[in-house]
Amino acid sequence: MQPEIHLNHGVYHGTAVILCHFEYNPRLIQEFRHYPNSSWHNEGKTWMITSSVISIEHLKKYFYGIAKINASKLSAKTLEQVKLKAPTLPKFLSINESSINGFIDYMRSLRYSENTVKSYADSLKLLIRFHQNRQLKEFTLEHIQEFNKDYILKYNYSVSFQNQFINALKLFYKSNKESMVEIEDLERPFSARKLPVILSLKEVERLINQIVNLKHRTMIAVIYSCGLRRGELINLRVGDIDSERMLIHIKGGKGKKDRMVPLSDKTLIILRNYARAYRPNDLIFTGSTGGFYSGSSLQSVFKSAKIKAKITKPATLHTLRHSFATHLLESGVNLRYIQDVLGHSSSKTTEIYTHVSSEELKKIISPIEKLNISL
Secondary structure, rough: OOOEEEEEEEEEEEEHHHHEEOOOOHHHHHHHHHHHOOEEOOOOOOOEOOOHHHHHHHHHHHHHOOOEEOOOOOHHHHHHOOOOOOOOOOOOOHHHHHHHHHHHHHHHHHOHHHHHHHHHHHHHHHHHOOOOOOOOOOOOHHHHHHHHHHHHOOOOOOOHHHHHHHHHHHHHHHHHHOOOOOOHOOOOOOOOOOOOOOOHHHHHHHHOOOOOOOHHHHHHHHHHHHHHOOOHHHHHEEEHHHHOOOEEEEEEOOHHOOOEOOOOHHHHHHHHHHHHHOOOOOOOOOOOOOEOHHHHHHHHHHHHHHHHHHOOOOOOHHHHHHHHHHHHHHHOOOOHHHHHHOOOOOOOOOOOOOOOOOHHHOOOOHHHHHHHOOO
16 A cells, blocks of 8 residues: 655745654655755754645656655645746847857757757746846856856756756757856756656556547557657658568657558558548648648647546556566566667766667567457
């Protein structure tokens, strides 16, 4: 039985906090010591977190599968009252325009996606505006740390935003030789490495069998059977399917990397049934008016199927990719093959991708073959 963490309102040095009470448990104590948003409340002899709805959501996700979070004593009204809103910063002035434009040109020369270019440029503009339009070349490590502490952390920006900010800075200072900041000194925030939510084989089976619409059913099945990202599925073209070699060519995946993924017999049948009904010419899956299928619509399809399948886990569309990888691992597939199929590189090593031959890829049996779904 999982231990229970009881949440209560509290005050620390005049600031509203949430107190986290639980019976003595070495595992929970260790987790709170490493939890990035917690600190020790001396008077209450317990751990505390920032008083906000976002903090509670993060806590629930962090401790999912470890402990049950009991928030019954919290008042939603009180939480909203203490929620901090980021102040309006000064407008971005032209004094830094040339630096930002030069950075944008540099990113484009490296073939960064336009989404990344915009995100990185906006991150630097936010830093500049926080420091009253100080010129980028005058920034020191202390200026960056101040922005991190008094803006990103204070106003509860996510760890992913914080990482994006660091990525932007590292790239900018790598391209700017006049900087007073050593990029080696820019440390990333601690982010708990929690196992992702995984659906069981039976849950995936129930989920797919709940979908009546042939296009929707095919899209969800292909994402799971090949471990694809949402964008990779949406960008699939007829020419990417190699039914002779039983492989699918994923072009321009994350980081603009191409890779091959195995095409299982059952997935090929599903795709052929879909092709007979929809007769795609180029893009395999298109929207109602042509063009690329909407990513948000695909998310909605998954959410609807999840509800109908009575799956209560906090799963998202990307959970299918995590589940695919886990089911392969549980079936005894070598971890380096899974890494290649997913298009992952290890963040802990400097080794290049371990590429697997197409013969080895064809030996991998997709877990969709184990599902009892109608074709």
